Amino acid sequence: MQVTELDLDGPDGAVLSFGPATAGGPAVRAGDVYALVRLRGRPVATVVCRVPPGKAPADAVAAAAHAALVGREMPAPAPSGDPGRASVVVATRERADQLARALDSLLDQDHPDFEIVVVDNAPVTSATRDLVEHKYGERVRYVREPVPGLAIAHNRGIAVADGAVIAFTDDDVVADPHWLTALTAPFAADPGLGCATGLILPARLRTPAQILLESHGGFAKGFEARLYDPARPPADEPLFPFTAGSFGSGANMAFRATALRDIGGFDPATGTGTPARGGDDLYAFVSVLAAGHRLRYTPDALVWHHHRETWQDLRNQAYGYGAGLTAYLTALLVRRPALLPALLRKVPRGLAHARTITAHREAAGAAVPGEHGAQDYPWPRQLSRLERRGMLAGPFGYAKARRRVRGVPLPWDRRGEK
Incomplete structure (x- = not known):
């Protein structure tokens, strides 16, 4: 396609x-x-x-x-203002070819004042360093983080970033030229904004796995901007703020630097590269909201994501989603006990909601033109089972990851280390 x-x-x-x-x-x-x-x-x-x-x-x-x-109301203009200095953090590990594609798009941004920080996470070769130093030179900052884990790598980026707003994206995206401006401008328009997320669309739809994922929603959160305010919980989300997956995804997010540092950054026991398998972005979203900041989803901030191509990739992704969901909920219980009463009231409904989503995927296919015309792509029960297995494993994965990172300090005091 x-x-x-x-x-x-x-x-x-x-x-x-x-x-x-x-x-x-x-x-x-x-x-x-x-x-x-x-x-x-x-x-x-x-x-x-x-x-x-x-x-x-x-x-x-x-x-x-x-x-x-036809009949659709066009979106209102996005909030605007001087975005100020921004930092873009890209965590990566041994994917220099993909990283180069992402960096080329980031260097083409129309934002007036920004830096790019590449965090090389637990590298086993010099490929990433060689790429950054030889191809990009002073246009991209290289930082090495020896401890594996996406959240740890992101925290390393926070420590060295000098922007008032810190944006995060992945090494498998291509950013629209207006992405960074659209993602950071709302912070100037709203002093109470702590986080912004944006639109993620597929860069390719070449394999059945890619088409299946996108036909069931992919990473997109729609084309309507939305503001989440903890002082005015949305009536249509009774599980707010614990339905963090509806706010956005880690491949397209930005935080006010002071707000992100105040909450302690990302939980180092969550995220890809740890036994928790994910949940680092969800934890940060809820933590920022719990601290009283607002969160805005803005579809004008667009990145194109290269979905994984194989069936095994999709299996791993389904399991990781389930594990990351319950891992982030466990992290909230452990690190933010003040949220415990509200969380315990809402978690059963949240888990039931997640089961309903997977059951709905199984029962109803999504129509997408295929190689020989319109086809239905029902969500395989095997993937739903893997997602539920991941949900059961998430708390144990988080506990294991927490033991591994015990004693690893936040890198705020390691500024400037290479």
Whole structure:
């Protein structure tokens, strides 16, 4: 399936181009298309359609886009203001090729004042250091963190970052040129904002595993901006703030630096690279809200994510999601006991909600054009079982990870170490 972008306001009408994974490649051709729709430059929708042979691809996708937008209210302008100095932290481990693609897109940002910090986590080769020093030089800062774990690597980035806002993304994304400006501008407009998250779309949809994941929601949280305020809990989320997965994802998030340091950064016993398998971003979201700060989801801040390609990747991801969910809840119980009463009241409903989601995935397929036309992609029961097994294992994984990192201090006092 071709991933494309459709600009409805092109100089000569609708303009269709390939997405970031194949930028500069051949023209969009007949076949199945997944398109991001932009209006006045802003992401407003995604559409999936088939371009018939002999029909202009831009016309076919534009027709699908107009049909999808009928009756839809266009989003209000995003909050704006001087974003100030920003830092972008990218944690990585032995994926220099992917990292180079991400760094190229980050260096192309339209933000007026920012730095990029690469944290090389528990490296076994010099590939990442060589890439940063030889290709990017002083444009990218290199920092080595010997202790494995995504949260630990992120904390290392926090320690050396000098921006008033610290953004985080992954080494397997391509950032839209306006990403950093859109993600950081809300902090200037709202002094009470502690965190912002953004839109994550697929960079490629080439394999059944990638299509299956995206057909069931992927990482996207929609095209409607939303503000989460602990002083005014949302009526439609009775589990707030413990439904942290609805706020955004770690591949596209930013924090006010003072707020993030005040909560102690990320829990080092969570995240990829630890027995907890995940939950580092969820823990930070809830901790910032619990400290009284607001959180904003802004779809104008877009990154394209390279989904994992194989069935085994998807199996690992399903298990990791379940483990990360209960690991982050365990972390809250251990590290923020003041949240215990509210958490205990809401956790049973939260776990029931998670089971309902997986059951719904199993029962209802998601229609996505496939190689031979429209197909349904039901969520395999095997993946739901793996997710539930992960949920059972999460607390034990967190306990094991916590023992491993016991005595590892927050790196705030290691500023400047290389």
